[in-house]
Structure formats: C-alpha cells, structure tokens
Amino acid sequence: MLVIRNIRTMRNCVRKVKGEKKIIGFIPTMGALHQGHLSLINRARRDCESVVISIFVNPTQFGPREDFKKYPRNFAADKRICQKAKVDFLFIPRVKEIYPPDYCSYVRVKGLEDKLCGTFRQGCFQGVATIVSKLFNIVQPDIAYFGQKDFQQVVIIKRMVRDLNIPVKIKVLPIVREKDGLAMSSRNKYLNKQQRKEASILFQSLQLAKEMLKKGERSSVKVIAQIKKMIKKIPSAKIDYVSIVNPESLEDVRLMSEKILVALAVWIGKARLIDNMIINETGI
Ligand code: AMP
Numbered sequence: 599m600l601v602i603r604n605i606r607t608m609r610n611c612v613r614k615v616k617g618e619k620k621i622i623g624f625i626p627t628m629g630a631l632h633q634g635h636l637s638l639i640n641r642a643r644r645d646c647e648s649v650v651i652s653i654f655v656n657p658t659q660f661g662p663r664e665d666f667k668k669y670p671r672n673f674a675a676d677k678r679i680c681q682k683a684k685v686d687f688l689f690i691p692r693v694k695e696i697y698p699p700d701y702c703s704y705v706r707v708k709g710l711e712d713k714l715c716g717t718f719r720q721g722c723f724q725g726v727a728t729i730v731s732k733l734f735n736i737v738q739p740d741i742a743y744f745g746q747k748d749f750q751q752v753v754i755i756k757r758m759v760r761d762l763n764i765p766v767k768i769k770v771l772p773i774v775r776e777k778d779g780l781a782m783s784s785r786n787k788y789l790n791k792q793q794r795k796e797a798s799i800l801f802q803s804l805q806l807a808k809e810m811l812k813k814g815e816r817s818s819v820k821v822i823a824q825i826k827k828m829i830k831k832i833p834s835a836k837i838d839y840v841s842i843v844n845p846e847s848l849e850d851v852r853l854m855s856e857k858i859l860v861a862l863a864v865w866i867g868k869a870r871l872i873d874n875m876i877i878n879e880t881g882i
C-alpha cells in the first residue's frame with residue numbers, strides 16, 4: 599500500500615493505473631475508520647482492480663462552532679486497517695494543498711443541500727459537494743463507494759454527478775450497525791458509557807416507525823410524533839429533527855403511500871448522531 603500526501607503523486611499513480619486499464623474504486627472518508635468504512639473498502643476490493651481510499655477531515659463542511667478540531671484522528675490505526683484490507687493507495691492530502699489561501703471555488707447542489715441536516719448545519723453540503731468533486735477530479739475513479747448512513751450526502755453526490763456529468767458510478771452500501779442497532783460512526787467516540795447505551799434509541803425509534811407502517815399507519819405526522827415521544831424519554835437526547843421524506847427529492851411526505859425515508863438527527867450529549875431507514879409502504 600502506498601501512502602500519498604500530495605496531489606501530484608496521486609495524479610501520477612492514477613495515470614499509471616489507468617494506463618494499465620485497471621478499474622479504480624474509490625472511498626472518500628474522514629478517517630477514524632470502523633467497520634462501516636471497512637464494508638465499503640471490502641466491496642471496492644471485490645469489484646475493482648485498484649482501490650484508493652482518502653482520509654481528509656474536510657474543514658469546509660464543518661460550521662464555526664462544530665467539532666472540526668476535535669474530530670477523531672488516528673492515522674496509525676487507520677493505516678493498519680487499510681493495509682490489512684489490501685488498499686492500494688491511501689491518499690491523505692494536506693488542508694493547505696486542498697484549500698490554498700486564495701481558494702474560492704465551491705459546488706452547490708441547490709434544493710437538496712438545505713433540507714434535513716442542511717437546515718441545522720448550514721454550508722455543510724456545499725463543503726461536502728466541493729471536496730467530493732475535487733477528490734473525483736484528482737482520483738478519477740470508475741466507481742465511488744458511499745454509505746447509506748449519510749443518506750442526504752448520497753442523494754446530493756448522485757445529483758451532482760448527474761448534473762455535472764462526472765464520469766463515475768456511485769455505489770451505495772447498507773448501514774453497518776453495532777449489536778444494539780446503533781449505526782457505526784466516528785462520532786460515537788464522543789459518547790460516555792451511559793450515553794452509548796442510550797444512543798441505541800435512534801435505531802429503536804426507526805424500528806418503531808417500521809412497525810407502525812406494518813400495522814397500517816399512513817400518517818407521517820403520527821409516526822414522527824411517536825418517534826419524538828420515544829426519544830424524549832432519554833434525558834441526554836436533544837432532537838434536531840425527525841423527518842419522513844421522499845428518498846429522492848427529500849421533500850416531506852405526509853401520506854405514506856410509497857417508499858419513504860425516515861431520517862433523524864439527535865444529539866446524545868456532545869455527539870450529534872444521524873440515522874435513517876428506507877421503508878416501503880407496507881413496512882418492509
Ligand atoms: P465519514 O468518514 O464519516 O465521512 O464516512 C465515509 C464514508 O463511510 C461515507 O460514505 C459514509 O456514509 C460511510 N459510512 C460511515 N459510517 C457508516 C456505517 N455505519 N455504515 C456504512 N457506511 C458508513
């Protein structure tokens with residue numbers, strides 16, 4: 599595995615791999631790797647002849663009062679995981695090369711960026727779309743892998759790729775969860791023991807939504823109310839949003855008569871956790 603710290607070297611490697619007509623699979627991440635990331639790497643390893651993973655804690659997707667500085671960083675452990683998973687190239691660019699002082703170009707995916715998490719984290723998805731398009735330009739992957747965990751991110755990236763004619767295929771893989779259902783996340787490290795236990799409420803509340811649909815409930819207002827009631831029983835929880843939306847447009851759905859996305863963002867102590875579930879109208 600080659601560890602690459604600058605854009606020029608990454609480009610040279612890409613040129614060489616493309617010259618050998620190898621399919622490039624790419625996994626963009628912010629590091630602090632866990633089983634969720636690993637599921638993407640393993641899939642890329644199966645599908646592609648060359649696997650590139652990037653680790654870049656992207657400053658432009660964090661708000662001024664958010665956790666950019668204390669976001670978990672553990673290069674040694676990440677490197678070991680990548681080596682073991684047989685990654686070919688580990689790309690760790692430096693902030694000052696990605697965003698030089700006179701940097702001024704940004705990608706916006708209007709209409710999708712300001713929904714769900716975008717309401718609470720303004721500018722976040724502009725940062726995401728910008729860094730992902732930059733990484734796509736540098737790595738030029740054939741296939742890029744994303745987790746359903748960040749559902750809104752996936753919808754935005756897919757739209758950006760379509761709208762800007764970026765020649766990459768986007769593959770989305772299921773959410774990898776802990777035994778109690780908590781979606782794996784680098785931010786779970788912020789939870790203390792008690793909060794970690796309480797955090798499983800996110801998944802439980804999504805299960806509740808599924809049960810309600812199965813039993814025939816069609817009113818999203820009622821389902822959202824029940825989810826909120828359940829979460830509010832946890833003292834350390836503070837809800838940012840609980841929404842039921844169309845999984846493509848991310849527009850609110852009132853009457854659940856087709857496939858829907860239940861998405862939520864909840865603070866447990868100092869950790870802002872997100873989770874989601876796609877459910878069809880029969881609750882499956
Ligand atoms: P991050 O490092 O959090 O930016 O995530 C990098 C990629 O890993 C994104 O495509 C995420 O959606 C994906 N990912 C993060 N957590 C999980 C998980 N629990 N299951 C599946 N994919 C995940």
